[in-house]
Amino acid sequence: MSTVITGASGHLARRVVELLLDEHGIAPNDLILVTRSPDRLSDVAGRGAQVRRGDFDDPEGLPAAFAGGERMLLISAVEIGERIRQHTAAVEAAKAAGIRYIAYTSFVNTDVDDNPAAIAPEHRATEEAIHAAGMTSTFLRNSIYAELQTADAATALTAGRLVTNAGEGRTAYVSRDDCAAVAAAVLADPSAHQNATYEVTGPDALDARELAALYAEIGGKPVELLPVDDATFTQGLVEHAGMPQPLAETYATFGAAIRAGLLDVRTGVVERLAGHPPRSLREVLEQETAALAA
16 A cells, blocks of 8 residues: 655655554555655665655646655644745645645644634644545544754753743643654554544653753753743844744744643653653753764
């Protein structure tokens, strides 16, 4: 049974592919890897996987890119503000290509009304589009990647302070590798996960004070906690990080969602589906100790 994987040259997708081939025994020619950069997948093409060019911004070309697939891992695109259009085009093309099942990388608690995270409406709309297309599905609602905290930790260690608008809210950061392991397990046996929704989280939910202490311990430098409101947090990103105002406002919405308790979610999904305990944020950051201390 052929499986289409979108965004196939990205970090998450490449790990999913490795796991499908090396741990789940999926034949390479049963993988259809769709990407805007086919040259970046020459290694897996050499193993026999089908590599095709596909772009969510070129919806007319997507049915051909998906042709022959029976199931799909739809990995969410990266352009916040464009994803409803892009994902809807991908779902419609998948249906046109005869795909009957979609696993989709969504976001934790995305269906909660008034979730302030800017990406929540995009993920919710995509889930609704998949339902409307009449396909069976599995929604993989991933928490914030632990790997993304490496840059946050580096910034905090350089400045000697962690500036946050997350209040006392907690987040169960999840390793990207664990998300990949869950996705691979689902794709290897979709019949066991039809129409399921999984909140994919790490083992520990940390607040900002615990984050600052963890950064200081791993980086070997003191980190002061500086709580701020949304407007101050946004302005700091504009003035000190050179971030465009709209993007800074988007980043601030994650802190608002954390304050609201919407990322304080811990589940046993990783261990149950991937067969191993989820990695903690500490474990992920400890791999980057040299970079953080530099």
